[in-house]
Amino acid sequence: MPLIMISNDDGVNAPGLRALADAMGSLGRVVVVAPEVDNSAVSHSLTMRRPLHIRQLAAGIFAVDGTPADCVMIGVNKLLDSRPDLVVSGINPGANLGDDINYSGTVSAAREGTMMGIPSLAVSLAAADGEGCLFAVAAARAREVAAEILERGLPPDTLFNLNVPNRPAAEIKGRRYTRQGRRHYENAIQETFDPWGRRHFWIGGGTPRWSKASETDVQAVASGYVSITPIHLDMTNHRALEVLQGTNEP
Template identity: 40%
Template structure:
């Protein structure tokens, strides 16, 4: 077993150290993580500048790029053998609903999935790393169980959100769908000391679709939310309507 671990909070983040520690004994572990925090970078690849790669004292490799860059480099550079599993996280904060479109944590796992490697993204639902040790135990449990009994043909992609609770390792698991959020709050203008105006992206919107079966609902109920993801963004439901529209041309 060979496991590639990445994240979006950077190679110095407590979450990736906890995930690596939790996975010890499962196989050979390789770490490729961003040099600095790359939250919100989604699936971006750095196409207009080269990537530098360095090795930290603890053996983690860190890359001057995005989470997707890290996994892409690991899988295409020949620096390591192809892994059997890609893990991303543990993220400092939830990645639920629409968040998954922007999440660098989910993007790193998605990059592995695109290369045909089973992949899992792990997130701790509250920021601040509270109960990170418990979340790491949950991550280990999920990895062990999915390796012992894979429910679907490879590759597969899971998005796991773990409640920030001292009892999370005893919590039930729920297979969920992505909820939805309201639109983000407005951008926040701010002037620098020279009077130049710039803007901060506003906070994410509140949960909009958070009923039973969604990731929001599961986490609110104290459950570990496990959402199977796919990359196909085709609007299959509306395909017939668009086909009819073309036919009227």
């Protein structure tokens, strides 16, 4: 029976994690190793300036007072009784599309698994703020993709970033393999003042502006499709490298 490790960035008690763990339970033995509290947008940070504490909440469920990447690293090396066959991270209650992939703790948990040579999948539900999250729909889609990964594997040094539209299953058109899109936020930094008149800045919110390029994760989800983007660990721009190597000094 495959061993599947589940993590996330929203915390061990997040409803998306519970839905994901339930869905993966039909594919194999599930062990949850997740942050004790919300660690959204921490990217791939590791906790290196203090010790990490682990609490076992129930059989096969562990809470770590650290980041998603911490959870995967400690889970694989110290908590699990054998190496997992698959790492699945999510379900994030919000899309991880375009440039948001770089900030996402959800994606980084899967990236850490990939760095350790374990097939890994990040799962996000493209729900807007205040919108009811249809986690069961995303969990069912994640189960389909996870089953395929367990059967066929993934390309070397590659994770899958799965984004599911927040729609009833009957309204999802299908799925597409996509490339990463682009986005920027307008007015994403809010200026505030405390009671003593000191100025502070708050990062978050703003209005997202998405690239309208074709065949991207952004376009697919907006059109009602499940998006699967293969993310590679090697971030080298190989086309630029070929050009630049022609200028190498002898």
